[in-house]
Amino acid sequence: MPQADPAASDGTLDVTTEPPSRRGVVEVSAGVAAGLLVGAAGTYAATRADGHTGASATGAPSLADISGQVPFRGAHQAGIITPAQDRMHFVALDVITDDADVLRDLLTAWTAAAERMTYGAEAAPGGSVGGGPYKVPTDTGEALDLPPSGLTVTIGYGPSLFDKRFGLADRKPAALQELPGFMGDDLDPAKSGGDLCIQACANDPQVAVHAVRNLIRIGLGTVSVRWSQLGFGRTSSTSHTQKTPRNLFGFKDGTNNLMAEDGAALDQHVWIAAADVPGPTAWAAGGSYLVARRIRMHIEVWDRTNLQEQEDIFGRGKLEGQPLGQRKEFDTVDFAVKRMDGQPAIPAVSHIALAHSSNLDGVRILRRGYNFTDGSDGQGHLDAGLFFIAFMRDAHKQFVPMQRALAAKDVLNEYIEHTGSALFLCPRGLDDNQDWGTQLFAS
Secondary structure, three states: OOOOOOOOOOOOOOOOOOOOOOOOOOOOOHHHHHHHHHHHOOOOOOEOOOOOEOOOOOOOOOOOOOOOOOOOOOOOOOOOOOOOOOEEEEEEEEEOOOOHHHHHHHHHHHHHHHHHHHOOOOOOOOOOOOOOOOOOOOOOOOOOOOOOOOOEEEEEEOHHHHOOOOOOHHHOOOOOOOOOOOOOOOOOHHHOOOOEEEEEEEOOHHHHHHHHHHHHHHOEOOEEEEEEEEEEEEOOOOOOOOOOOEOOOOOEOOOOOOOOOOHHHHHHHOOOOHHHOOHHHHHHOOOEEEEEEEEEEOHHHHOOOOHHHHHHHHOEOOOOOOEOOOOOOOOOOOOOOEOOOOOEOOOOOOHHHHHOHHHOOOOOOEEOOEEEEEEEOOOOOEEEEEEEEEEEOOOOOOHHHHHHHHHHHOHHHHHEEEEEEEEEEEOOOOOOOOOHHHHHHOO
16 A cells, blocks of 8 residues: 655655555645545455456445555545445534534534544644643544554434524435334434434444544534444445355345445435435435444344244345355345245245345345444343444435335344434535535535
8 A cells, every 4th residue: 555755855655565554644744645545546446256356437445455545535425335344433423512613613623634544644643742741632542553444434414413503404405304213113312313423434443443532532512422333343245345244143144235336226226316405405416325223133032043943034044145045145036936835935024025125116225234242231131233324315215115114024023123223414525625514514
């Protein structure tokens, strides 16, 4: 990966084989950093065994080097179709000021800090120790000497941000409405909702936590943490360069997920179209809606369930991930295949049957969730499960009908419960001279 050498006499980049650490780039100027990001954009194409690369027509990078950089700016925010990293720190925040100028200034400051951290720098130049012994550091320092680790920082806005406080009511897209309740929900208000969200994904958990921690530090007095979630072991692939991962029930998850290379499908199902956001809401075109659901898995009960029942619940084989009645993971799902007893190989109430696009009028979403384990529940059981994250063009036309079908009939519901929920609008990516504050508040 390219590394900036601040000592280069001609002001150019000295390219080495090692990714830059935060200490190594702390003195890089903003202009050099922007050049570094542009130069790095071509370094992410990971070659598959079949000779194809992960570079897509939409410009989505592949994390060929898990310690490398992901460009911060572009047509769409990083962290959506970016090949899913291994770790995630997600936080929802409430805005505790009524001053629109203060909020705009915070979003501008967040942009600068987030961009620096994604290319491997501290949140502010010399932030950890550069201010001397008698000043409060402007970077918390726990990521010093660590490479960028594929860090992406994605911002989102909740429906509540567009109330009367900041003069944004007319800029609220029609689809940015709170999700309805679903059968079986056991939602904790303390783990739901929020004015803002930040999703930091990386291949090093300390890098992801450092990014969120420093943005929260910068926002002290303007925002407060409503809830947060750490995630490990991605549960979906977002690129054909990645193998399908497994969830905490041991099954491959997201086999038929939308992928970064599927440009036409992304336009249809993930990116908000200009026609969706007329008039003053046009700023949201090119963005995407993020649905977050904290799903508690009762793994102790699951672990006492026989294999045949587990496979019938998911509608897939546990070892290969194949649709029941087929042999390989990516074999076509065929709901007409019968077992020897004449019953459908894939039960009608299985997870795959209820969530499949062919049974939902073509509805598809891009999943990007993570496993979590948050200690115990105080009753001798692990508080573990899936932190479901998905991106889509309209949550009320895509996620809502899918979740209603699952909530009504999915036999997997005997082993899970939804304990947190939120919806956010993630705006489009930033132009070279743009920041989140001017993007949101532009007239």
